[in-house]
Amino acid sequence: MRYISRLVLTGMVLLLFVHVRSQTAAPALIPYPASVTPAKGEFIITPGTGIVYDTKDGFDLSLAELSRLIPSGKSLPRPSAKVIELQKDAAITSPEGYQVNITEQKVLLKAGTPAGMFRAVQTIRQLMPLSIEKNPATFQSMKLPALTIIDEPTYAWRGIHLDVSRHFFAISYLEKLIDAMALYKLNKLHLHLTDDQGWRIEIKKYPQLTEQGAWRTFDKNDSFCIRQQKDNPDMAIEPKHIIQRNGKTLYGGFYTQQQMKDLVKFAAARYIDIIPEVDMPGHMMAAIHAFPDLSCEGGSKWGELFSTPICPCKESTFEFAQNVFTEIMEIFPSEYIHLGADEVDRRSWEKSELCKELMQKEGLKNSAELQSYFVKRMEQFFHSKGRKLIGWDEILEGGISATANVMYWRSWVPDAPVTAARNGNNVIMSPGNPLYFDNLPDAHSLSNIYHFNVVPEKLSAKDAKFIIGAQANLWTERVPSENRADYLYFPRMLSLAERVWSKELDFAAFQQRLPAHYNRLEAMRIHYRLPDLGGFAENNVFTDQAVLDIKKPMPNLVLRYTTNGTLPTVTSPVLGKPLTIKQPVTIKLAAFTANGLRGDIYTLNYKKEKYLEPVTVGKTTNGLQAKLYKKYLLNTKGMKPLQPDSQFVAANAAVPAGVGAPSFGLQYSGYIDIPETGIYSFYLLVDDGGVLTIGDKEVVDNDGQHAPLEKSGQIALKKGLHPFRLNFIEGGGGFTLQLKYSKSGGSPMSIPDSFFKH
Template identity: 80%
Template structure:
């Protein structure tokens, strides 16, 4: 029997009495999640009576044979202790193995006035328990502010385990590069919220970010590039947002040119893998092929069928799957990758492949005839299957983006579903026996700008497709959010896009009993913790206004702060709000046209989104007379790829129909299309009406003679809003909408005055 060790706390932190934990009222009472700001919220939590006080005499007790060293290290980091073996104290924190806990990451916590008992069957489960304790402790443990004699934990009992085995996030380090220190910071935040998979997209057309010793040219040349169009777009935006500035630490001067880039040495990445493993997080490497390989092909032109690589209509020239030298190259790459990353899974990518050069290649025609392949999609499948066999020979499992389904795949491949416009892809994969990780672009592409709907969309996301039977649903092993970094040039920008959406994902994939209202109540305490951790998170949305406002006599800007600690600052001269701008401390009466720029600030100076509010004076629009109008709107349907709604003006529609509302009917099935709705909106009473147009891709709304909302162009789901002054009666109504491909969203809501925002009912529309 191994000796139990007791670590005595030598340097306790100062307890901040004004903090966080709501003390408990009645012993044995089941607690609502609002009473504890834990994220993700545990499966079961029951409050007790009193609290456990951690003092210099408190010991940490554990059995050395249980393998809980990392959990102990984390606990000691939170409440630092020595390594000596003092006499057991009467009050202890005990880490105990419990073979009866079935989940590999499950745990149990029991806190009384005399003891803190953490139980788990595995080291991973014990570490998750410690991270729950971390969230129960005051912010001082994050700030390292040091100090006096005690920390306090509320008496309670928790039983917990995850809903899904795969709870991941992804970071594209190829388009823009991120330092090891940032990756460590990200891993620590993942551990705090019980995420367990970090998928690193290490290579792409724009950069090769991992050292391969057999091919040093990959980083000597492929890790560096001149500024591209995405860099230019970032630099254009930085005048209004410093987070969009290119990080200067990733710039070098060579031969009179400014180059952007960087790469990780194998030694650096092995150290990062250990850092993550110590927190029970797997790093999943992705080396994307056969497409997205321009950075490699520039160094090794013979990798492609035609020699070299260039941009096609959408994607770059891929490597050639019809040369044995290609497979030798790929296997050499992945042999070194597997030496760096011990993960069970290796990601091949295998998405967005422009196969035109394969179709034209005599080598590929010969191979396809030999192997009985009928299409270049099957040729891509041939490449994936050969690489999977190689992975399996090394004891690894292949993951590919869901395009790997197109030419047929083995049932042992793992599918990462991202194409939300192909809703049956995860269903097909699950029914084929493949394990599936859900990662659809909407809502889990975190490079899409966040808005007021983002958290709820993530929280309510259905991880398991409805078409699957319970047995088939077992193939869905979890979900992952992806951050592609073409327009993410800085660590602050990455933080802003990850947080707090990462928290919604964490609870969605861990917790079995979901309650979004409770999650919202727990967020403020997590914002305080994120700020203590120096995370550049996105502040909650401000409400009580639209972007384009109107008034007939006067208007009142009255904003309800989402957090009482925020300070609202504004300008009226076109400049951006800063920490010294005027404070909006009470409702602002507006009697003249004005443009107001508004932002919230935390006490530490973090600035939230900048809102630009335009106010214009209007008279009420007069209604039109119409005899016996019929229900619904006229709709013209254009089966064409369009960059914006103006592209429909000179076209003849492919068909026309009557729609009950401004929705996309099920009969609209073209991958790219445009819709023009026209008719009348029946306003029930005179007033100022706000309209909210949520679009993916673009849309515009015109009522009477006024464009009320312009949300045009190709973009991810985003909502824009505007107001119009309308008299009771019928008013001309036009709504134009385009879908460029990749899945659509169209939703129109309204409010009158300070009323609730609700969908526009069918009864409002006439033609």
């Protein structure tokens, strides 16, 4: 056995608990362990506390992590009575399972594997003061609560994805992300290294890939970010990734092979695998611009939706691909390699004489099977190198091998993971809704992630075993900075972490534990999204006066506002008490932490108006008239000149069962029966677009194609019937339509069916 004494950090001792500290309080751990038994007392770490371990157990990385958390001090001739002990326990059979037992006399960490021991250390890390996330210093003592934890993960694949092609991210940011992943027990980092907009990894056999493909002039998404930075500094493109070359301003960058090898080592020390993705045969414009002969027609251009792919009918294409992946495999030792194989515009293949000949020779009936031919040949190559292939769920379309791994993302193809699992293929669940983190977060995001069904309901217990976990993806077309990436990852990453690790799920308890982690994220220099503010609508009305009274989601937040159109800053007036509003005004409002981190900026428009008079109509019937348009629409206005495909009566403003075309529009019309006079707020959550009109007033405009997003508005209504119209469109990818209301600042609730008449 060996021991190490440690000096620990000075400063305020801050333990993470859901409620005020008591002898039996449950710790605010995320993800929450399978079993936690609080006990009386606490273990006090002092400069004389030793760390005891057996060198044969292979716990060196866990020891290194403890050494990082508890800085080295003067060695003692023997361990003191109070020690932290790392013990191997063969009875713990889960590869990442562990146990923690903390008493007043000892901290005992047990695991059957080094990975499990490392997860145990991360649990201890969450119990430590926030100061351990900052620069270490000497200390006098640090306390850990007495408790017993027994824990293991629910799913083997607990992943985060980052697209470094559309916008580039420094190694230092990737290290910060990996450290946060480790803290919350995530274990797979999927790096999307190449795409049309950039080639980010050095390939020594083909230096042109980075010499040319790693740099670009600003594109339309860069222009969008530049426009947005006026109202949000996080949308500014980072200057460190901009260069001047031959009189042109270029954006980009790439990782050398050595940089990536070092990052792989950094991640491995935290038991995180880095999964590289070199996306092909589609999304290869950056490579084809450097090597035009890679495509069937020479060069690459944009089609209706996607770029020209590489040609699977040339042996030279496979030579190129195999050479690239040979170097990728030398950098990344991961068991899995991601081929991509999504969103392929196959029209150039259908025109190619070479492809026609190959299809006839191989007995391929269509271009989908030709794509499958490419994927299967690449999988055979991966197998020859001892690796496993992952592809996006499009690899199912032309037929799939029994050994390929499927990453499911297309929410609008709900049977894809079911088909793959029933075929015996491992499936990683990563649907756009709710696991595409480039979709803007709102008040529902954490709940949607937490309640996501990792295993599709259609699967039997036998087939469910092929669902190996889930992953959140961050596509970065409109994520130009590290701060913006942080904002989109956190705290949604924490909700995902608990969803894929914890055995028992309790969202209300998760919400109670979450505030303690905001403080830790800030100590880790993570630019997280602050909790939502509530108690108002975006467009507010009043007849005499209104009162803006906000209950802060965390007591340490400071609310600041402006009324002159400028953005709130740390020097703006404080909203410390209810604000009475008697004249029309636009208020910009934001919450700030003590360290100056600013939350979302809310623009609140206040308008003075009279109560809307009800209408008098004849006999009415319950429900709303509905018109269905089976057409792809960019916005709700596109339905106006069309003839509906069908008409029916709906009980409420929700998509009825049976309406499931990939793209469609719905128009609801009738009346809403208001039970009493008052100021009513309406909250419209839609994916894609929706517009609510009551009387002659547009109450909520949430139009256009976008991910699930809630917008709100107010209207002053007298008791009685008011004309009601709700237009909704679904562009494909899975729909959401939810309309709620509140009166006089109350909590949002569903609208009773009895309110709707026609």
